[in-house]
Amino acid sequence: MTTTPPGSSVTAVAPGADVGTLGSGAAIRLVAGRELSTRLRSKAFVWTTVALVAGVVLGGLAIHFFGGNRAAPASQVAIVSSAGDVADPLVATGKAVGVTIEPRTVADRAAGEALLRSDAVDAVIVSTSPDLEVVVKQSLDDHGQAVLGALAQQLALRSAITDLGGDPAAVAAQVSSAAPVATALEPAKKQDAGQIVAGYITGILLFLTLMTAGQLVAQGVVEEKSSRVVELLLATVRPWQLMAGKVAGIGLVGLIQMVCVVGAGVVMSLSLGLLDGSALDVGATAVWALVWFVVGFTMFALVIAGLSALVSRQEDVGSVIAPIMGLLVIPYIVGISIAPWDPTNPLVVWLSFVPFCSALVMPMRIALGSAETWEALVALAISVALIPALVWLAGRVYSGAVLHQGGRLPLREALRPHRTD
């Protein structure tokens, strides 16, 4: 298709040594190289990338310092010295409920209340007998209720055991080691915070980069049409080479951006230990996100390139690519609003196999740890199998429409047989 009979190129090419024939590969590389160098130097690209990386870094720092997997701050409880022996059972009860308690001893009730007023402690235990008496500033929170309620029962039990002549310490030891043996019939895979955050980030990031890169393709195609430079280009390269180079170049730009952002995320989470205790497989999630970006971008970009060629002005781009952008928005909304809370939802699972939608939903499921490897591979195979058909279709629409100037060309017109030269 692109090879020239050796005889014809001999006379066609000037005797000058500098001029050679340009193969398809070289033509596509040149076009892609132009996209790459122009886009990478554009302020829009630099600042978007910086903003995304900064977002990931700041987000990581925020999780590191203000929450995430770090234990909730310990509750400070003052204990009047006369009730000092309640400290150990208090800490133990707190631990059973999941609250860390740091007890401190104060001389008397007045000293404790002073600390309470200055917010240095959350509660003051003033006496343990006959009843557990606690002073708080305003009210006990739920955790406080649970801990102190359990503590009161324990103290009551202890005095009863003592009254009956038993050893409260031995009973306490036995009670604390007793636990139910539960057998789950359908153990639910519970998503931990790390996985949920990763799911969100994967979805948002893929949506943003696919959207941005898709827009770049649309603008790039129409820029060449509206500036009329396309006629000059098509006098030397074929339409499909121009389209392929453009898609490849912008795809690389998007991939570079993704690698920067995903890389920043991985480095942050590993270096700050954000994922300690999470079941998230950060390496696999990152690699899959990049793979799905490449596949998803290729599919979206081909369709967008074909459709954008139908119009000649930047103002008309939005309407012509709206349907395909819908295919990006719908799985994103479904993914982001359902998947993190209900990863096995049938809609989510179903969409994760549908081409175009899978590019967003499947990597989210992978991040959430709810997709089996075979599922990921099947979804990938379905999408990759569709690419050759998209290449053919988009190439045909693009070639048929790219030299048309004026109003929007109907798709039917673009698909009519045209020059095959």
Next chain:
Amino acid sequence: MPTLDIDRLDKSYGEVRALRGMTFSVAGGEIFGFVGSNGAGKSTTMRIALGVLAADAGVVRWDGRELDHAMRRRIGYMPEERGLYPRMTVADQLVYLARLHGLTPAAARRSMERWTEVLGIAPRRDDEVLKLSLGNQQRAQLAAALVHEPEILVLDEPFSGLDPVAVDVMSGVLSEQAAAGVPVLFSSHQLELVERLCDRVGIVQAGTMVAVGSIEELRTTDERRWLVDGPAGASWAAAVPDVRVVSAQGTRTVVEAAGPGPDDVDQRVLAAALAAGPVREFTRQQPTLVELYRDVVAAPVPQEVSA
């Protein structure tokens, strides 16, 4: 010298027949001016030669062989609708275009430097095209057509929008290219320029070549005319056989010898004028391209029933 042959091109846009058997050829080293009213089919012919548009019928040949994609790379093209990347610098743009035509990076850069120098836009190399004046954009556009050292030049209205200095630069470049053996095909509405610059001219109307040849050939008509600035009134000319008065204004009289009259008819005109009084000017009047063009275009168009 190899020849660029445009052979019986047909092209229709829906109901409109843009080209009907368009045929002509441009030899290497020749400057060919393509003139005709808007919509006559000049741009369509050029776009078909470049392979940007497909003809319904007919072929374009170079050196006897049908133009293919590889050979089309060797054409320098200036489209009717000017276009360069608005946000790319002149230098980057020209190097890119040269490389798309197969030049090596080093050769592309050398050629870019040479042509920006020749066309006087060297100081603007690092400016975005968007920031250039219209005239400089036009020069950049011509540089884009020349930067890959083409073997054939096809320029659609290269002179439109140029100031007189730029017209001279452009004319000089076209003449140099032709002198180097490149066939130069260009269209223009500036007929005086075409007359001055071109070796041959083709007048196109309604998709067909209606007159083609060198300016001299086109001018050679059966009627020969002379302008005589001499005796007032045209009565002196009435006595000369085979001659009629075309116009008479004061002392200036234009006479015409119809048909293949005797060769010495000019001498007889002069003698008759001198007999009537002193003659200050006696010139053979040849039709200008503008007049030829008007005559041709004013002729009724052969109407066909569209198929």
